[in-house]
Amino acid sequence: DGGITQSPKYLFRKEGQNVTLSCEQNLNHDAMYWYRQDPGQGLRLIYYSQIVNDFQKGDIAEGYSVSREKKESFPLTVTSAQKNPTAFYLCASSQGGSGTEAFFGQGTRLTVV
Amino acid sequence: AQSVSQHNHHVILSEAASLELGCNYSYGGTVNLFWYVQYPGQHLQLLLKYFSGDPLVKGIKGFEAEFIKSKFSFNLRKPSVQWSDTAEYFCAVNTGFQKLVFGTGTRLLVSP
Numbered sequence: 001d002g003g004i005t006q007s008p009k010y011l012f013r014k015e016g017q018n019v020t021l022s023c024e025q026n027l028n029h030d031a032m033y034w035y036r037q038d039p040g041q042g043l044r045l046i047y048y049s050q051i052v053n054d055f056q057k058g059d060i061a062e063g064y065s066v067s068r069e070k071k072e073s074f075p076l077t078v079t080s081a082q083k084n085p086t087a088f089y090l091c092a093s094s095q096g097g098s099g100t101e102a103f104f105g106q107g108t109r110l111t112v113v
Numbered sequence: 114a115q116s117v118s119q120h121n122h123h124v125i126l127s128e129a130a131s132l133e134l135g136c137n138y139s140y141g142g143t144v145n146l147f148w149y150v151q152y153p154g155q156h157l158q159l160l161l162k163y164f165s166g167d168p169l170v171k172g173i174k175g176f177e178a179e180f181i182k183s184k185f186s187f188n189l190r191k192p193s194v195q196w197s198d199t200a201e202y203f204c205a206v207n208t209g210f211q212k213l214v215f216g217t218g219t220r221l222l223v224s225p
Contacts, residue, residue: 031211042217050211099145099164104157
């Protein structure tokens with residue numbers, strides 16, 4: 001099936017540890033996105049990538065890092081510098097062109113204890 | 114920087130009532146506008162989008178939205194809501210640089 005796969009669905013980490021969230025798409029989309037969803041704050045853009053080997057900071061990039069070495073993969077690393085990492089993280093992709101629809105993964109709920 | 118405002122955070126309606134959810138954006142140039150819906154336990158999915166042309170766009174499940182450029186608005190409407198419309202609704206804007214920005218969302222509860 002075509003779509004976006006985020007893994008794992010639930011993730012627990014100890015404070016001070018870096019953690020990497022996986023996002024894979026088989027839709028052959030050029031653009032990929034990472035959002036953080038918190039209650040009452042909607043979806044806030046962390047990073048986005050328009051094309052392989054290129055990415056830009058979103059509105060809340062501090063404490064996060066990404067890579068885009070392959071078209072189908074856009075992993076997000078939550079570093080120990082992120083002050084409040086516990087959240088629901090959503091990955092999305094789109095064909096390219098600002099009028100195209102974004103497709104979303106099922107999300108990863110990260111809990112840092 | 115572009116931003117999106119959704120003024121209604123929670124809306125409660127009875128079945129068959131009419132719905133209008135507000136969305137305003139801040140960006141002076143050309144925009145592409147979207148409404149997404151997140152049903153309980155499901156992925157975000159597209160309801161409708163405005164790219165160009167007719168400012169009144171129709172989407173799935175009887176939803177429509179009107180783009181009013183002079184007001185920087187893209188309000189979502191439905192003449193008669195159903196219990197199954199209970200969900201969270203997000204407005205989003207893409208300004209052409211692939212930066213897709215969302216609003217804070219509106220939780221709609223439709224009582225039977």
